[in-house]
Amino acid sequence: MVDFKEVKIPEGDLITVTNGKLQVGDHPIIGFLRGDGIGLDITPVMQATVDKAVAKAFGGRRSIAWCPLYFGLEGLHHYGTVFPDEGIAAIKHLKVAIKGPFTTPIGEETHVCLYCAHQQYHSGRCDNCGRDDGVSPRYRSINVGLRQSMDLYACVRPVRYFEGVPAPNKYADKVNFIIFRENTEDVYAGHDFQKGSEVALAIIDLIREKTGREIRSDSGIGVKPISVFGTKRLVRKALQWAVDQGLSSVTLVHKGNIMKFTEGSFAKWGYEVAREEFGARIVTEKQLWEELDGQLPAGKILVRDRIADSIFQQIQTRPDEYSVLALPNLNGDYLSDAAIALVGGLGLGPGANIGDEIAVFEATHGTAPKYTGQDKVNPGSIILSAAMMLEHLGWNEAAELIIQGMSAAIRDGKVTYDLARLMHREGRTDVEELSCSGFGEAVAARM
Numbered sequence: 001m002v003d004f005k006e007v008k009i010p011e012g013d014l015i016t017v018t019n020g021k022l023q024v025g026d027h028p029i030i031g032f033l034r035g036d037g038i039g040l041d042i043t044p045v046m047q048a049t050v051d052k053a054v055a056k057a058f059g060g061r062r063s064i065a066w067c068p069l070y071f072g073l074e075g076l077h078h079y080g081t082v083f084p085d086e087g088i089a090a091i092k093h094l095k096v097a098i099k100g101p102f103t104t105p106i107g108e109e110t111h112v113c114l115y116c117a118h119q120q121y122h123s124g125r126c127d128n129c130g131r132d133d134g135v136s137p138r139y140r141s142i143n144v145g146l147r148q149s150m151d152l153y154a155c156v157r158p159v160r161y162f163e164g165v166p167a168p169n170k171y172a173d174k175v176n177f178i179i180f181r182e183n184t185e186d187v188y189a190g191h192d193f194q195k196g197s198e199v200a201l202a203i204i205d206l207i208r209e210k211t212g213r214e215i216r217s218d219s220g221i222g223v224k225p226i227s228v229f230g231t232k233r234l235v236r237k238a239l240q241w242a243v244d245q246g247l248s249s250v251t252l253v254h255k256g257n258i259m260k261f262t263e264g265s266f267a268k269w270g271y272e273v274a275r276e277e278f279g280a281r282i283v284t285e286k287q288l289w290e291e292l293d294g295q296l297p298a299g300k301i302l303v304r305d306r307i308a309d310s311i312f313q314q315i316q317t318r319p320d321e322y323s324v325l326a327l328p329n330l331n332g333d334y335l336s337d338a339a340i341a342l343v344g345g346l347g348l349g350p351g352a353n354i355g356d357e358i359a360v361f362e363a364t365h366g367t368a369p370k371y372t373g374q375d376k377v378n379p380g381s382i383i384l385s386a387a388m389m390l391e392h393l394g395w396n397e398a399a400e401l402i403i404q405g406m407s408a409a410i411r412d413g414k415v416t417y418d419l420a421r422l423m424h425r426e427g428r429t430d431v432e433e434l435s436c437s438g439f440g441e442a443v444a445a446r447m
């Protein structure tokens, strides 16, 4: 047993990985990071909902052993830092964790308050909320830190419609797909050089020298690396998800018509990994039409590619034709937000960052500090992320109960203030506005 100072590992089964497969006992130990701000409200509601779903699905034979891990405000209190090494070591040890949102400093100020997200130029007491134990020196995003320190290379976002949610798109009820966005490469890799800097000017010179092509000398320069390694491991994960969940297509989305050797190669290498490692399970679009008369045989996965701009149209006009989408980083970022807007917005968007062995599930919204501790906000995002986590563990029965409970609560108009407001605006008169914990109970009662 690894020795931790602040982390107390509870009784239960340690999750292990053998030959790339998760080994999950009946009482797996799962890390949970409460999060800052409304993390305080939503994380306990998520835990209670998951416990009820698991108990109901497996008749008490299975349960989760929750292990608190301290980051953000809790990290500051336990370790004096928002991003403790021990927390990272503990997630690596446990393999699966779920997190609430964390405060991310964005301005130029040197300090940030982890209670109310106020930024200021001194430590000690917060000028906004008056608390004197929550002000931290500024830091880089905890979310980015988690991804980078554990190489969580796939950002996974399921997008589905829940009946009753006011959504702008006529075909919203046909939306049910999952996005795998590459998390470590592309123009987001951080190779971004200021106009006039030594590196920017050297790159401009190099390109002129080697290709004869000119770039304006007053340009900022970004570099867009997309590798065989980064692409294949992302597409492999998307294909494996389709296999594990019995889904019928994986679509490689790219802008290869313009950027042949980065975006275009993403599609090329994606097809390669599909053929090399999933050969017997996959059918390409060419095979579908030339050999199979357009009929996908049962159990097979259609692998195809689409240009990025067309996919933004397709998810609006024919969303039911897509089940798994795999994209490079930048387009994946845009598409994830556009897709969630189709079904009514970020409030109910779950997500996860997944690597080869480790997975961290997360609420995708922020800390909404003005609502902290009021038992008011919508816990839907983190509860649905927990459902994804249960699928990841192979506990699909419990995940389905959560989806079923949440669908029914929303359909019945038992919702938190954010959805209640939208439903009222649509003219619904049977809506009951519930608290955060009240919504959790409404979901559990309908499982």
Ligand code: NAD
Residues within 6 Å of the ligand: 038, 100, 101, 102, 103, 104, 105, 106, 117, 143, 347, 363, 364, 365, 366, 367, 368, 369, 377, 378, 379, 380, 381, 418
């Ligand atoms: P936010 O998502 O916290 O809040 C924006 C608005 O959305 C809120 O005022 C609230 O009205 C609404 N909202 C958010 N979550 C809700 C929920 N669960 N239920 C109902 N309504 C909800 O974004 P922000 O105000 O820009 O950021 C606040 C802090 O959160 C910042 O420090 C920011 O950097 C951080 N943040 C963290 C994450 C993350 O940890 N994944 C993501 C986004 C923002």
